[in-house]
Amino acid sequence: MIKKSIAQIPITRPYMPAQKDFMQYAQRIWENRWLTHGGPLVAELQETLKKRLQVQELVVFANGHLGLDCAMKALNLHDGEAITTPFTYISTSQALRMNGLKPIFCDIKEDTGIIDEEKIEPLITEKTKVIVPVHVYGFPCNYQRIQQIADKYALKVVYDAAHTFGVTVDGKGIGTLGDASMFSFHATKVFHTVEGGAVAFRDPELKEKLISAKNFGMIASGEVTSISFNAKMTELHAAMGLANLETLEWQIEQRRALVEHYLRRLSDIKGIRLCHWDDPKIKYNYAYFPVFFDEKLLGIGRDKIAEQLRKKYNILVRKYFYPLLSDFQCYCTQYDSRNTPIAKKISSQVLTLPLFVELEHEQIDYICDAILEIIQAGSRIK
Numbered sequence: 001m002i003k004k005s006i007a008q009i010p011i012t013r014p015y016m017p018a019q020k021d022f023m024q025y026a027q028r029i030w031e032n033r034w035l036t037h038g039g040p041l042v043a044e045l046q047e048t049l050k051k052r053l054q055v056q057e058l059v060v061f062a063n064g065h066l067g068l069d070c071a072m073k074a075l076n077l078h079d080g081e082a083i084t085t086p087f088t089y090i091s092t093s094q095a096l097r098m099n100g101l102k103p104i105f106c107d108i109k110e111d112t113g114i115i116d117e118e119k120i121e122p123l124i125t126e127k128t129k130v131i132v133p134v135h136v137y138g139f140p141c142n143y144q145r146i147q148q149i150a151d152k153y154a155l156k157v158v159y160d161a162a163h164t165f166g167v168t169v170d171g172k173g174i175g176t177l178g179d180a181s182m183f184s185f186h187a188t189k190v191f192h193t194v195e196g197g198a199v200a201f202r203d204p205e206l207k208e209k210l211i212s213a214k215n216f217g218m219i220a221s222g223e224v225t226s227i228s229f230n231a232k233m234t235e236l237h238a239a240m241g242l243a244n245l246e247t248l249e250w251q252i253e254q255r256r257a258l259v260e261h262y263l264r265r266l267s268d269i270k271g272i273r274l275c276h277w278d279d280p281k282i283k284y285n286y287a288y289f290p291v292f293f294d295e296k297l298l299g300i301g302r303d304k305i306a307e308q309l310r311k312k313y314n315i316l317v318r319k320y321f322y323p324l325l326s327d328f329q330c331y332c333t334q335y336d337s338r339n340t341p342i343a344k345k346i347s348s349q350v351l352t353l354p355l356f357v358e359l360e361h362e363q364i365d366y367i368c369d370a371i372l373e374i375i376q377a378g379s380r381i382k
Contacts, residue, residue, distance in 0.1 A: 002369045004313055009363055011316045013356040014187040014194075015251055017243035025239035034235060041238035045193075048245060053166070053183075054173030055200040059210040060238070064162050064184030064197030066214065066231035068095040071158050071180045071199045072130075073228060074209035077101060080129035084160075085115045086324040086335075087343040088134040092160050093325050101129060105326055107340040112139040112275060113290070113321075113350075116342070117146050124153055133178075134160040137275065137352075138190075138287035140169045143177040150178075158182070161200075165191045166252065168283040175200030185241060190255070190285045191248055193241035196233050254357045255286035261361050262289050262353065265368035271297035271375070273349075290320070291371075292349040299378035302349050305371065313370040320352045 025041060034040065042060060050058045061067035072078065072095060082101040084092055085108050093103045104123050109116050113136035120131060131150055133141040141159070150157045157178030161167075165183055167174040175181040185196035199210055212219050217226035244251075259277060266272055273292040277284045295301040302319070309315040324347050326335035337344050353367060 008314045009354050011318045011354050012188045015357045022243040025242050029235045036234045039235040041235045042233050045238040045241050053175045055175040056202050057207055058198050058200045060198045060233045061214055061231045062233055063195050064182050065091040067197040067199045068182040069098055070210055070213035072099040073213045074206050075156055077129050081127040082130045082132050083120055083123050084132040085134055086326040086340055087113050087321050105340055108343045110342050114139055114141045117142045120149055130156040130158055132158050135164040137290055138163045138285050163287045166285045170281050190287050193237040196237050251357050252285055258359055259286045259289055261364045289353045289355045290350050298375055305374055306351055308374045315367055317351045317353055322347045
């Protein structure tokens with residue numbers, strides 16, 4: 001039996017830049033007294049992110065959720081249906097509902113959790129306005145097939161790219177896909193501004209619409225032409241983002257090494273299924289490490305494993321994503337989650353394990369040893 005860790009191992013821990021790196025940007029805020037409303041640091045961050053993400057246009061927001069909401073407003077998407085998946089964070093569907101769009105839930109692929117593009121077309125009706133695929137765990141959706149379907153039916157495509165900062169596919173920045181892509185810069189993400197987000201897009205005409213949408217619907221003249229809210233990023237958040245960008249490649253490399261360590265320890269174990277980061281056409285960001293536990297093969301279920309990790313070994317894990325959006329109280333009377341059986345299945349099996357830059361390789365060994373010890377005990381655990 002392995003010895004319980006005295007210090008709790010968290011599921012994630014936000015990366016913090018060196019204080020001096022942050023303060024070199026924050027000092028400029030003290031000097032110019034510009035705190036919000038499109039200050040110079042926000043402008044610098046936007047331009048830096050455009051280059052970093054290889055996108056034509058980009059607007060930052062107070063958070064990713066408001067960015068997705070504003071993307072719907074800017075693209076005039078409302079009062080209809082939006083095809084997305086139930087295997088995502090609640091923010092995705094809430095942004096749609098806030099714009100009068102009913103989520104139509106499409107099933108997903110078992111290996112990665114991304115939308116099954118071959119199941120989209122049967123869900124399209126005369127009410128469909130947009131397809132909202134989610135790049136889950138940092139794995140890109142099949143953008144080529146999705147775009148073919150969207151073009152066939154004259155639909156917009158807006159990606160929830162919250163998990164995929166810095167990812168490229170076929171040499172393209174992930175934010176160049178579709179009509180728009182929303183990124184989250186929440187503190188738990190690979191790149192963060194504490195709270196924040198952005199929308200990347202190609203059509204330059206969307207820029208002023210997005211800027212208006214994040215400023216109460218106000219346009220440059222001072223006239224208010226639409227109903228909206230305040231979704232502006234502050235200069236302090238931009239300072240954190242600029243400081244974090246300086247070490248981002250190093251951070252991703254650290255995450256890659258940690259993921260590879262997990263793969264070495266947990267591969268080829270009957271009853272445990274892992275994702276694979278082996279497509280040469282994709283540059284990954286190693287955002288999460290999901291593990292899928294098959295109760296029938298292991299003799300013990302995901303929930304009991306998570307409980308044992310917490311109580312017996314002081315390790316925090318996350319059921320991510322669980323429950324499905326269609327099983328939440330605010331949606332369950334309108335949907336039957338059995339209509340998306342793959343999503344239902346993996347939602348009951350998945351745990352994301354601790355993954356953050358400062359996680360030590362010895363801690364990964366401890367986590368994996370704990371999982372294997374729990375599995376070995378199996379059905380004997382009460």
